Amino acid sequence: MDGGGSDGRGHHDEFRGVPRIPSPRPAADDLHPHAYRPPAPEPPTGDEHCPAPDTQAPAPDDADRAGTDTAGADRAGADAPKTADGGDRRSHRVLKSLLGAWALAACSAEETTAVEEHLGECAPCAEEALRLRDAVGLLHTDRDLDLDPLLRFRVLENCLGRRPARIPVPGWADPYDAETARLDALLRDIGDSDWHAPVRLKWFDGKTQVNRRTTVAGVIGHLMTVDGLVAGALGLDDPLGPHAPLPPTARTESFWNSADLPPTGAIREPWREQSHTLVRTVSFAGRGVADMTVPYGTFALPLRDALLDRAFECWIHADDIADAVDYPYAPPSGIHLNRMIDLAARLLPAALAERRRAGLAGPPQHLVAAGAPGRSLHLEVEGSGGGSWYIALDSPAAAGSPDRSIAQVALDGVEFCKLVAGHVSPEEAAVGQDGDREAVRDVLFAAAALSRL
Template sequence: MDGGGDDRERDGDEVRGVPRIPSPRFAADDLHPDAYRPKRPPLPKRKPQPERDTPPAHGTPPEAESVPEAESAPEAAEAADDSRVVDPGPVDPEPVEPVPLGPVALDPVPVEGASVAPPHSVLKSLLGAWALSACSAEETAAVEDHLGDCAPCAEEALRLRDAVGLLHTDRDLDLDPLLRFRVLENCLGRRPARIPVPDWADPYDAETARLDALLRDIGDSEWHAPVRLKWFEGERQVSRRTTVAGVIGHLMTVDGLVATALGLNDPLGSHAPLLPTERTESFWSTADLPPTGSIREPWRDQSHTLVRTVSFAGRGVAELSVSYGSFALPLQDALLDRAFECWIHADDIAGAVDYPYAPPSGAHLNRMIDLAARLLPAALAERRRAGLAGPPQHLVTAGAPGRSLHLEVEGSGGGSWHIALDSPAAVGSPARSVAQVALDGVEFCKLVAGHVSPEEAAAGQDGDREAIRDVLFAAAALSRL
């Protein structure tokens, strides 16, 4: 073989004639596992370099190092160009973070001029100040925006706002005097008492309870506050000065008349006088020391005993006679009279200690006015016997309608009554009415108690002037110590 021959043998690989040309690049790429990797731009071809005595690059076929010049130019040039392209080999792709499937929470981008909401801990610490309306406008807006999104903070804010409502000091802390009565009425309405209090004893039970509530609220020094008791004797008003404790002693001694009628112990003993004025004077004079707050407990025990006794006694006890010395009343009227005096003197005490006190309920006030209206013919006859009223003008037989005065009481507990003018035995009649008087309910009771003069009491008058004057003074004559 000549020296220009290309025939060689290496590792069993035999090449004859034409030099070995690598396979097309695209064919290799199609079979490579990274075939679908993004294509990179081809590397620029390097200029031919002079031959060096260096070993061939790794991966370069040895046949490409000696290409005979006898080969055709196009094929040799193509072979030379391909042999100089360096295959970078497989390249690892750059790591790519996986894309989440759900919504991506992006950090808010601060905008110039926009305010950033405070964190939850700061807004929660402002709830107390917000409930007290002590936050600034910006803090209030931030807290209220937060309450719309945070249920726990919203519940806490409601609790704090309710608590702030209890801190107001502009409320009247005095208990309503009728509170006990309303509570008992509600309780008894749901569960009636096994032994109920008779209806005719309700006013006395209610008024003693109201007075007891007043006495519980006053201080020790106020038991010695001065109280002036007023009543009418003849044509003039008289008064007597005592203390709050002295008024309670007066009520207890007169209530003793009802206790004696029921067979209970008299607080003044078995030899006590019968007239209410004498009983009161006896108590005030025999007391070793001026009465103090210690008088409240025996008075309240006695009133409880009276109510309990009439409740267990049954219906027949209502007509039991109670003697007042100069006159007598059925037990049901006597307890109503004691309820009236308890209210009047409780109002005297309330004025002395500057305590708010309301009149009785409308139903109880109506019963008190009715009792006074029923007693007026007898009081008028008593004044006539004393020469303090005009003579009768037209006598009739007992039970027949006679000359009358129309008494119209307005307001709570009011009503209409016809008062017989000539005889207690006559019956008041609208057809025989000769005069009319209109008064407010509380004002009429003040007149009956001797706290208002007859000249100042009547709000409206019409008809016989003498009949009107006689009835108004007879109403004032019902008062006593």
């Protein structure tokens, strides 16, 4: 930093001959106003001169004292000594205080030159400068900022495992909570243009498969309006107003026809808020709420089954949306799928009786008293969520019985749900059949008749 002495030794030789390494900046310097920036330069007096080339280098103790003298070499700017080529020569303390700014490339051109010249002469400052430069490099890493798609699931699973929610969601509402969350994640990932992607909704009208063309946003509007039936039963606001029709198809048509413009991605937020409100309401409502009646116009379901029905439809239409936007989408978990299949199996006797009244199924053969075992079909569902059910054939009030089983149908769980949703026709359902053919046909068509818009 200082020029060579009269004995001809350069600064490097002098430094190597001195075992003392400058100590770290004292803690008090952190609060000193001049610790990081030299004081403003004072006007030149005109009588200052550059030091003679043969000026004797100060002893180590003298250099330390000079570093603490505010009237000495700590002065920057005009008070700083000049090098032979006219550049600034600043004190060790000043240059050391500039290392952080130098590592961040925040020094002026003159300060940068002075610091870099000093680093070539001072080994401790050079080592600290390298450490600071490496630390700055860690702040600018070029790495992928996309989060692991499973990170949210793992964090929530770990949090709930350590501290369960104080107000847990009732078990019978879990499928609806899970399926609306999965659909919301899908909607969060799609682009603005995907909301207008065409979606063809399919269902079975009792005799044949029919369909209706809409968009992704139109599907979310359909789900929101039918979920409004549950909201109304709980005393919440109905998205269609207090005088809206009850049948799901009529509600959907009313929503689509009343909109001034085709639905857009803005429909996601009201649907999402409504689903959260439903889950929150049933979680705080208490035990008796599960048996509340939710009217669907031509039929009614207890609230526990109504939310399960809404979970089933949410999954089916989420799968429709995923197909439209080319998005991978998996079936529900095994336990939730099992509950959905169980609901369909419990509704099958009533659906079969309704078809019989319409002349679309064979007549009953052995009527029995309500609750008594009657002729049954063994429905065996394989795969995740599978199980065995016995479907009463002659009366919806009869009890299914393995002892009076006259036919058997075996098919995959997801395939059965697609049949119930009207996405697969009874003739196309891949099933294993055994026993009374008419009973098998009647049950498969009754399963498809459970579907609706």
